Amino acid sequence: MSNTLKGACVFGQSGGPTAVINASAYGVIRAALDAPEITNVYGAAHGITGILNDTLYDMGQEDAKELELMLNTPSSELGSCRYKIADPDKDDTDYQRILEIFKKYDIRYFFYNGGNDSMDTCNKVSRFMEKSGYECRVMGIPKTIDNDLVGTDHCPGYGSAAKYIATSVAEVCKDTYVYDVGTITVVEIMGRHAGWLTGASALAAISCAPPDLIYLPEVDFEIEPFIEDVSRIYKEKNKCLVAVSEGIHYADGTYVSEAKVSSTDGFGHVQLGGLAATLSGIIKLHTGSKVRGIELSLLQRCGAHLASQTDIDEAFRAGKYAVECALRGETGKMVAFERDMSSGSYAVKLVLQPLTIVANAEKKVPREWITPEGNNITSDFIDYALPLIQGENNRILESGLPRFAHLKKVLVK
Amino acid sequence: MSNTLKGACVFGQSGGPTAVINASAYGVIRAALDAPEITNVYGAAHGITGILNDTLYDMGQEDAKELELMLNTPSSELGSCRYKIADPDKDDTDYQRILEIFKKYDIRYFFYNGGNDSMDTCNKVSRFMEKSGYECRVMGIPKTIDNDLVGTDHCPGYGSAAKYIATSVAEVCKDTYVYDVGTITVVEIMGRHAGWLTGASALAAISCAPPDLIYLPEVDFEIEPFIEDVSRIYKEKNKCLVAVSEGIHYADGTYVSEAKVSSTDGFGHVQLGGLAATLSGIIKLHTGSKVRGIELSLLQRCGAHLASQTDIDEAFRAGKYAVECALRGETGKMVAFERDMSSGSYAVKLVLQPLTIVANAEKKVPREWITPEGNNITSDFIDYALPLIQGENNRILESGLPRFAHLKKVLVK
Incomplete structure (x- = not known):
């Protein structure tokens, strides 16, 4: 099978917002707009509900500079949702609807940015498309301030x-x-x-x-x-x-x-x-x-004004990497971070994890990083967290206040 | 009378802290350390109570670079107090004690940084010293996030x-x-x-x-x-x-x-x-x-990480100006700001106000800056407040977190 798949892509944001979820969005949108294989880049209004309701934004109509401002714009710019999708084996109504929309717009790439529930959604959509014989590459991009996704060293946000x-x-x-x-x-x-x-x-x-x-x-x-x-x-x-x-x-x-x-x-x-x-x-x-x-x-x-530049960079890279991997044929995976201390200082390597191991699981702070009395954390925790907060962001200000992205959000007819 | 008065000075901080009260402290301390007339620069631990308890820090022993870091260190570095001093006409115990300490250290300059209560303290101390025939110049430096001091366009903080x-x-x-x-x-x-x-x-x-x-x-x-x-x-x-x-x-x-x-x-x-x-x-x-x-x-x-550079600069200038004015003979005054829009853009002029008009008064938002319904503010308010939040501070960071001043706080024996 050739890895080249021509068609549109749709991107959605889900769950609680973070200071950098829009940096991942920008990573996806920018890479998708730049990819010749991708014919149209759509943003789903309020995550999966935007697909179900056929409310998609045409990201190709946005001003490039405004899109870039998403790097420093907090909250979910395309809107989020907390919609829990059914198990397709029990009720496939939503999935039939998604398939209908995907066919309508020739959507061949689905990128979804969220926490464990969203990775579960990704996983179910991925399995359903496969079963239906509709070729669509599905990639999850992690996001959560809670940092509780498994399979990744840490989560953007x-x-x-x-x-x-x-x-x-x-x-x-x-x-x-x-x-x-x-x-x-x-x-x-x-x-x-x-x-x-x-x-x-x-x-x-x-x-x-x-x-x-x-x-x-x-x-x-x-x-x-x-x-x-x-x-x-x-x-x-x-x-x-x-x-x-x-x-x-x-x-x-x-x-x-x-x-x-x-x-x-x-x-x-x-x-x-x-x-x-x-x-x-x-x-x-x-x-x-x-x-x-x-x-x-x-x-x-x-609190985007205090966003870590390391986090912004990694969130952007995660979005971009999701597109790159999908373009070369990957599907059913979540982008993840592997910490690489081989050079003696902190670096991160982007890898992929099967959505199945991520969906609905929770990563907790290891018990040994908490003091025996349970009333403090150990230096292992500090060593883990400190590199993640490094770097001051270069946000743009207007009259002393943050200049957030102003998107046109043109609805696709 | 000659304006030259040789002797030590003491500086204290009072009331609720702000993001820039230490910038005023630095203004006072730096100017006082640089003034040949001032023999010693003391910091009162916890405001007026530090004078009453004879717990003074020798600011001359601080490292110049650490002192400068006070520009971006929130809270009251020398400690604050909420001590309400008595009316000297009713009970002059505290004042006799202050006089005793002033004489002990040959303190001829008293600088006090705070809100309306602190200006009241300043005023009472000033009157008492005058009555006692002890020459001591007393200057108030305004400070309050509440912005409710009269006689000044706005307050540092x-x-x-x-x-x-x-x-x-x-x-x-x-x-x-x-x-x-x-x-x-x-x-x-x-x-x-x-x-x-x-x-x-x-x-x-x-x-x-x-x-x-x-x-x-x-x-x-x-x-x-x-x-x-x-x-x-x-x-x-x-x-x-x-x-x-x-x-x-x-x-x-x-x-x-x-x-x-x-x-x-x-x-x-x-x-x-x-x-x-x-x-x-x-x-x-x-x-x-x-x-x-x-x-x-x-x-x-x-929230010093978001401190307005305009505010930091003005707070510093207010402290410095208090020293300059005292050196040239002023006493019983508070430093105040006059807004100067004559150039078409915002500027501020430092002036002095008698402590008597500031002490225990409160400046409220003018009723006409509030909508008739009382559920919003008008554009006059915006025009007033907007210049005050301008300018991003150049705080120094260490491992991604603010590097606050570390003072030695050497107690005077």
Whole structure:
């Protein structure tokens, strides 16, 4: 079989946005526009739902300079979705519709950028097209600030969120030591099941000091040792800075953020207002200290002004590589990163992984990168995360504020 | 009288920290170290309490390069305090102690950097020294992200916080439009009594779009029109972005953040977890929409990585000018900014204001810069705030994270 496949391509973004998902989009779109085999480059409005609804943008009509600005534009420029596609063996309605649209536009390349759910979508679409005998090359491009995809050293989006978190925690650390009165600060960081983001708070040590305590969802949370740890450090230093993952949970799986704390602790009611507020209330009760709860909220996923240039470059390369690989015949794969330290310094090699091993799996922080007590991370974690936050981005400003891409988003008729 | 006064100087920082208060500190310390009349340059640990406790740092022992790094180091490097000094006519214990310390170290110059409370402290110390016949020149240097000092066009610290807020709201704005499901986002911004910071959210229009609704504490908040406004915009656009000042309050003065919402609204209990959470709950109940509450918290006051270079420069100049004026005989004054648009573009002129007119007063956003409905700001506000956020800072990084000043803080024996 010849590897040359002529036809259109469609690209979609899915799941929660990141600071660099549009850099991957630009990688795909730029490479696809430049490829002679690709007749038309379409962007799906709101991911797979844009294909199902036949709302596709003609990326060929965009201004080249505006497209390039996507390198520094946060959030998903083409729109995202959280649509969970059915199992084709049970209900193939969506897949028949996708096939119909692919045929309508002669789409022979499908690039999808997202997390594990999106890789699952990719995988199912890929299998269905194969079964249907419709030649279409399907490639997944990883993306998630959570950094929890298997088969890759790390995920585009993580390095930038990590840089945002480390910088913000360093600044909060400076702020914590301002007054001579005792203060305890609890910073709540994203990550329901994996602690990669919360662990990145330890990088603040480079600027100021690391959090005194770090709690990841990989370890069951226990309230008594937590109170003891905080109280002990507060007694020693008159300060305590704590970083917690939003996903910390008790041994029975209940999230601390939604948990009733046992009435023997004086709390018989469900706490409102997020995890940082919940833990702040508990600590205040036990120490009498001034306690501040800070939730980094979605600022950490859209903070493009602090995006790591390493992350932007890698996100772009991942998108471009997906196109290059598809053009030479690859399908059913996700682009992945292999860390290469052979030169003594950090480098990354792009490889492919079968979508099957990526879909619906989760990569967690190794237990041995967390201290035995479960209240901090080890230097292995630092060594892993530090290279990913390197490099300041060269974003373009207008009147002191970021100049984001303005796309025309011309709908295909 | 000759203007030449030989002796030591002491400098202190007070109140909540900002991204650029250390730039003013550097302005004072650098100019004082370079002045032949000034024999010793002392830094008070934790503001006025450092003078009362005789804990002074010898700034002459610091490395010049580390001192310069204060230009990009957030928070109050010498430590801050919230100590409210007594009225000397009622209790002059503190003042006698200050006089004792001033005499002990031959301190003839006192520079104090802070908000209205600190200008009040300056003013009282100044009057007391005069009454005691101890020659000591006292100068105040303004500082507050709240921007609420009278007698000055704006305050050092405001421009950087405004830039942080505008950039973050622009990024949140991008994030808001990602999904095709309806979303309402409420961003809570600092400012108990004045809406300068919250108004700055409108600058996000330059990058993305301004908040649809902006509520400042200058206007009494009413829950019914608020719900109507949000519901109307949400119906029109399927999105609504709201910026609220933490200080919004009902006509009776009760803060919305701590208010019981009347039980006819279905809320009979005090809401926990901050204003954004409170308002999010109310909106969710009335619209059924997905609602996200975001609190910019103290990130907005310590976000030095986004500090406006205009603000850094002006903060530095203010500190330096305080020393220059004191050396030529001025006392009992605060450094202030006069905006000079005579060249057609923004410039600032440094002037002096009597401490008496600054102490304990508050400057609010003019009512005519707020729309008649009280739910947005006018273009006059934009014209005022925009020049203050200009210029990207040249911060120094180390391993991808900010390199803050490391001072030795050698205590004077």
